[in-house]
Amino acid sequence: MGVLDELTRPAGDADVVCGVPARLVAAPRDTAEAAALIKAAQGRSVVIRGGGTKLDWGPPPRSLDLIIDTRRLAGVVEHAAGDLITVVRAGTPMADLHGLPGQQLALDAPATATAGGTVATNASGPRRLRYGTARDLLIGITVVRPDGTVTRAGGRVVKNVAGYDLGKLYTGAFGTLGLITECVFRLHPVPAATAFVRATTPPLHAAKVLAGQFAASALEVSAAPGAEPELAVLLEGTPAGVRERAATVARLLGGRVGERPPEWWDVPPWSPGDVGVKLTGTLSQVPALLATAVGAGATVRGSAGAGVLYAGFPAGPDAAPDGAVGAGRAVELLRAAAVRAGGHAVVLTAPAGVRETLDMWGPVSGLALMRRVKEQFDPDHRFAPGRFVGGI
Amino acid sequence: MTSIDALAARLRAEIGPRRVLTDRQELRTYECDGLAHYKVIPALVALPGTADQVAAVVRACAETGTPFVARGSGTGLSGGALPHADGVLIVTSQLREIVEVRPEDERAVVQPGVINLQVTKAAAPHGYYYAPDPSSQQICSIGGNVAENSGGAHCLKYGFTTNHVTGLEVVTPDGERIRLGGPAPDAPGYDLLGAFVGSEGTLGVATEVTVKLTRLPETVRTLLAGFRSTDQAGAATSAIIAAGVVPAAVEMMDVLAIEAAEAAVGCGYPAGAGAVLIVELDGPAAEVEAQFAEVSALCEANGAFETRIAADDEERALIWRGRKSAFAAVGRISPDYIVQDGVIPRTALPSVLRRIGEVAAEHGIRVANVFHAGDGNLHPLVLFDDAVPGESARAETVSGAILDLCIEHGGSITGEHGVGVDKARYLPRMFSDDDLDTMQLVRCAFDPDGIANPGKVFPTPRLCGERPARRRGAHPLQESGVAEVF
Numbered sequence: 122m123g124v125l126d127e128l129t130r131p132a133g134d135a136d137v138v139c140g141v142p143a144r145l146v147a148a149p150r151d152t153a154e155a156a157a158l159i160k161a162a163q164g165r166s167v168v169i170r171g172g173g174t175k176l177d178w179g180p181p182p183r184s185l186d187l188i189i190d191t192r193r194l195a196g197v198v199e200h201a202a203g204d205l206i207t208v209v210r211a212g213t214p215m216a217d218l219h220g221l222p223g224q225q226l227a228l229d230a231p232a233t234a235t236a237g238g239t240v241a242t243n244a245s246g247p248r249r250l251r252y253g254t255a256r257d258l259l260i261g262i263t264v265v266r267p268d269g270t271v272t273r274a275g276g277r278v279v280k281n282v283a284g285y286d287l288g289k290l291y292t293g294a295f296g297t298l299g300l301i302t303e304c305v306f307r308l309h310p311v312p313a314a315t316a317f318v319r320a321t322t323p324p325l326h327a328a329k330v331l332a333g334q335f336a337a338s339a340l341e342v343s344a345a346p347g348a349e350p351e352l353a354v355l356l357e358g359t360p361a362g363v364r365e366r367a368a369t370v371a372r373l374l375g376g377r378v379g380e381r382p383p384e385w386w387d388v389p390p391w392s393p394g395d396v397g398v399k400l401t402g403t404l405s406q407v408p409a410l411l412a413t414a415v416g417a418g419a420t421v422r423g424s425a426g427a428g429v430l431y432a433g434f435p436a437g438p439d440a441a442p443d444g445a446v447g448a449g450r451a452v453e454l455l456r457a458a459a460v461r462a463g464g465h466a467v468v469l470t471a472p473a474g475v476r477e478t479l480d481m482w483g484p485v486s487g488l489a490l491m492r493r494v495k496e497q498f499d500p501d502h503r504f505a506p507g508r509f510v511g512g513i
Numbered sequence: 514m515t516s517i518d519a520l521a522a523r524l525r526a527e528i529g530p531r532r533v534l535t536d537r538q539e540l541r542t543y544e545c546d547g548l549a550h551y552k553v554i555p556a557l558v559a560l561p562g563t564a565d566q567v568a569a570v571v572r573a574c575a576e577t578g579t580p581f582v583a584r585g586s587g588t589g590l591s592g593g594a595l596p597h598a599d600g601v602l603i604v605t606s607q608l609r610e611i612v613e614v615r616p617e618d619e620r621a622v623v624q625p626g627v628i629n630l631q632v633t634k635a636a637a638p639h640g641y642y643y644a645p646d647p648s649s650q651q652i653c654s655i656g657g658n659v660a661e662n663s664g665g666a667h668c669l670k671y672g673f674t675t676n677h678v679t680g681l682e683v684v685t686p687d688g689e690r691i692r693l694g695g696p697a698p699d700a701p702g703y704d705l706l707g708a709f710v711g712s713e714g715t716l717g718v719a720t721e722v723t724v725k726l727t728r729l730p731e732t733v734r735t736l737l738a739g740f741r742s743t744d745q746a747g748a749a750t751s752a753i754i755a756a757g758v759v760p761a762a763v764e765m766m767d768v769l770a771i772e773a774a775e776a777a778v779g780c781g782y783p784a785g786a787g788a789v790l791i792v793e794l795d796g797p798a799a800e801v802e803a804q805f806a807e808v809s810a811l812c813e814a815n816g817a818f819e820t821r822i823a824a825d826d827e828e829r830a831l832i833w834r835g836r837k838s839a840f841a842a843v844g845r846i847s848p849d850y851i852v853q854d855g856v857i858p859r860t861a862l863p864s865v866l867r868r869i870g871e872v873a874a875e876h877g878i879r880v881a882n883v884f885h886a887g888d889g890n891l892h893p894l895v896l897f898d899d900a901v902p903g904e905s906a907r908a909e910t911v912s913g914a915i916l917d918l919c920i921e922h923g924g925s926i927t928g929e930h931g932v933g934v935d936k937a938r939y940l941p942r943m944f945s946d947d948d949l950d951t952m953q954l955v956r957c958a959f960d961p962d963g964i965a966n967p968g969k970v971f972p973t974p975r976l977c978g979e980r981p982a983r984r985r986g987a988h989p990l991q992e993s994g995v996a997e998v999f
Contacts, residue, residue, distance in 0.1 A: 203755065203858075203859065203860040204860050204889070205754065206858075243699065243704075245699075253672070253676060256707055270950075270951070271947065272945075272947050272951040273944065273945070273948050274948065274951070276924070276943070277858065278856045278857070278888070278889055278923070278925050278928075279888050280673070280885070280889070280890045280925070280928040281924075281927070282661065282711050282925075282929055282932075283927050284943070284944055284949070285711070285955055285956075285970075286710070286711050287708070289675070289707025289708055290703055290708045292704060292707070293699075293703075294703055294704075298703075310757030311757070313757065328617065331619070331728070332728075334730075334731035334797050336796050336797050358796075358797070358800045359799070359803040359804065361799055361803055362800035362803055365799045366797055399699070401697040401699055401700075402697050403696045404619055405615075405617040405618050428697050428698055429698055462697065463618075463695055463696040464696075464698075465697065465699075465700060465701050482702075483701065486691065486692045486693065486702075487702060487703075487705055490691060490705060491702050491705065493958035493959075494705070494955060494958040495703075497954040497955070498954055510701055510703075
């Protein structure tokens with residue numbers, strides 16, 4: 122029996138990526154086994170799966186022989202509290218990292234999402250305003266290259282400029298450059314106190330919060346057709362400081378202070394069967410971007426403080442509310458608005474049938490160079506083929 | 514006519530005669546960067562005034578297979594801008610326009626030759642500043658900061674250049690101008706911007722930089738604490754971090770560094786101190802006041818025999834003056850010195866400092882320690898006298914041993930000065946051949962002929978193999994109609 126037979130099982134009904142069924146599934150237990158698996162899988166197309174919370178993001182793979190499931194590559198290898206870092210295996214659920222003793226990986230993610238999947242998709246949430254995203258928090262990484270070579274970059278210290286910062290390259294690469302098996306993250310202390318301010322107010326008032334001296338950890342907006350837009354602000358720090366700042370922000374926005382976030386906080390504004398789009402733009406253009414998206418029939422939530430919004434709308438014209446347009450037209454409108462705002466519109470998810478009609482990634486600058494990078498790492502185009510920008 | 518003469522003639526025609534230097538005396542001006550014991554006279558210096566001119570120079574280099582090295586203000590401390598004897602030195606200091614300051618977007622767009630501090634000066638009237646603050650910020654350029662991923666005293670809280678650059682225009686080593694990232698976050702595709710920042714000029718030349726602007730803090734509070742020993746100061750630092758405080762900066766100096774700073778600038782640090790800590794907190798007033806009281810108490814609990822709190826900007830500047838002058842100040846107590854830059858996990862500080870002391874004593878060499886204690890970034894200053902036979906070799910040995918200590922403790926051979934030419938030989942102690950090979954895959958994608966700053970960072974260049982992989986235009990699947998929509 123070959124290595125591949127030993128390490129894989131036949132795929133089941135659930136082993137499907139965007140409608141494309143896999144033939145085999147493997148769940149390696151450690152980096153060495155993952156490397157052996159990938160060496161044995163030469164010539165086969167591969168998609169990596171963690172918690173599966175974002176497996177429907179991006180176009181379907183052009184072909185799919187093998188799903189590598191990372192969930193057995195799990196566990197916190199080390200939590201060096203005094204150094205504010207943690208070393209974790211890629212399949213570790215994010216829930217385990219949100220509640221390390223006294224400290225946290227300050228990266229919003231669904232509880233069942235994995236560390237590796239969160240890095241691979243560069244997913245983020247409200248607190249990116251204060252803590253940044255995976256690219257800012259990842260300080261070291263172990264990756265098995267498509268040819269089976271085990272390789273590391275970065276290290277275990279936050280401050281480090283030795284060699285290329287490949288962690289950034291793997292972050293958001295959607296598994297097209299190899300399998301992430303281990304991550305080192307910088308941690309933050311759990312704040313002593315937190316408070317939320319919630320206000321029904323026009324989104325352009327977000328600028329008042331940014332211009333003030335509130336050091337907000339998150340500044341979120343929610344808007345939908347026919348509903349009053351809301352802003353919500355997260356404040357963190359010392360009990361006295363948070364109390365004072367929250368009261369000031371509440372007065373400024375005409376809102377109220379609470380201990381808990383609004384129900385829409387960090388919840389994607391789409392349901393299964395909807396189209397979900399990530400919109401980015403410069404801060405001053407966030408209100409215009411929001412208005413366009415809501416005008417096109419979308420529910421929009423996201424970080425008004427960071428310039429990252431998520432828009433969700435029904436895929437079919439039949440299901441759309443009054444005045445809404447079809448999915449293709451809506452994506453065109455959103456993309457034009459995002460480009461005007463200095464950013465991008467990326468379709469993260471869409472139902473089968475609609476997905477195929479959409480240019481999910483949209484235009485990307487530097488694509489020729491990105492193809493050259495892919496060519497170097499994965500010359501046979503086996504890892505997540507077709508799932509990334511420009512058909513990479 | 515030699516090939517360099519031909520290149521000079523071409524460049525004079527393309528970018529103007531005054532922008533091309535070949536006179537040996539003029540070339541000599543550029544023979545080194547901030548690491549002055551490495552000297553190489555370049556074959557030609559180009560002083561482009563626009564991004565188009567940078568692209569023209571690089572294209573000419575690419576077409577003739579001529580190596581090129583980019584240089585900003587030349588303040589780097591790892592020899593990253595050391596010229597190539599047969600190559601072109603591209604000096605970006607003429608590209609010095611602040612293109613835009615947009616406080617409403619928290620962004621500024623600047624050319625690479627703009628001085629770091631100028632960005633803050635342009636943003637400050639709007640209530641913003643540019644957070645990365647290397648000690649050389651009065652003279653170092655943003656382009657150089659991008660190449661080196663420069664840090665500074667305040668990166669403990671605010672991060673490094675890479676966390677503050679959102680967009681770049683880059684001339685790739687084949688002479689093409691491309692944009693990476695932009696004013697908005699999370700550009701789709703590979704984070705080539707993230708790979709470029711800190712690549713030390715080996716992936717191309719930045720010609721425009723979009724940076725984040727940070728809101729000026731409401732309050733800044735600075736405390737100076739004198740301790741009997743570095744162990745006590747280290748314990749205080751640990752206690753501050755363990756309490757969940759993230760100061761803007763925590764800096765430490767040991768007795769020899771204090772002695773040098775006193776001799777140079779008379780900073781009046783607590784008499785008899787074996788170590789001083791500078792702790793700076795910034796942010797909303799109520800937060801800072803509460804945390805400041807905690808930090809003061811923790812310093813005293815860990816043995817601080819004197820603490821001073823800056824009452825105003827002037828006193829704050831005085832506290833920082835000793836620290837910021839430290840590198841140059843050791844010149845007062847030693848004819849020659851090596852500035853080392855290594856990183857250790859912060860908790861290893863006491864044992865590593867002890868080992869540094871032992872190694873230095875074994876070799877009869879003095880080491881003054883100045884460091885960013887909050888993030889474990891050491892800057893040992895290895896003191897020697899070149900006039901004493903054998904001493905510079907012993908200093909080199911001690912300096913190398915310090916890097917080995919950093920690696921042994923799971924740290925890094927450089928926290929902010931870069932690998933450059935100086936530490937390329939140490940990189941394999943930190944990374945395996947496979948790790949370095951993988952980094953060079955990126956190099957091969959950007960620069961298959963290896964003409965961008967060759968000989969830096971990597972001790973052994975990788976052969977990039979066949980070139981047909983470099984596709985241009987549409988993806989073949991797109992061309993063939995298989996995948997017109999991605």
